[in-house]
Amino acid sequence: MIVTIVTSLLFVISLLMIIVGFLMAPDSNSFSGAIVGSSDLKLFSQPKEQGWKKFLKWSMIILGIIMFVATILIRIFI
Numbered sequence: 001m002i003v004t005i006v007t008s009l010l011f012v013i014s015l016l017m018i019i020v021g022f023l024m025a026p027d028s029n030s031f032s033g034a035i036v037g038s039s040d041l042k043l044f045s046q047p048k049e050q051g052w053k054k055f056l057k058w059s060m061i062i063l064g065i066i067m068f069v070a071t072i073l074i075r076i077f078i
Contacts, residue, residue: 003077006070013067020060024053 049057 003074006074006077010067010070010074013063013070017060017063017067020056020063024056024060
């Protein structure tokens with residue numbers, strides 16, 4: 001029972017992470033911008049994130065932590 005619930009939670013979290021990742025994709029100040037050759041890449045600067053970018057960053061971090069904990073829970077209960 002709990003494995004099914006946590007598995008469903010993992011599925012929903014993974015879909016949310018994909019959506020957040022797509023929303024973050026237009027921001028070229030990331031690793032993907034370095035791969036494709038972005039001209040406005042600032043690797044060693046510390047720009048302060050504000051608004052929507054900050055929300056997306058923290059939502060991705062929180063979703064990743066929840067996914068990690070849910071994966072550990074599945075491993076424990078199987």
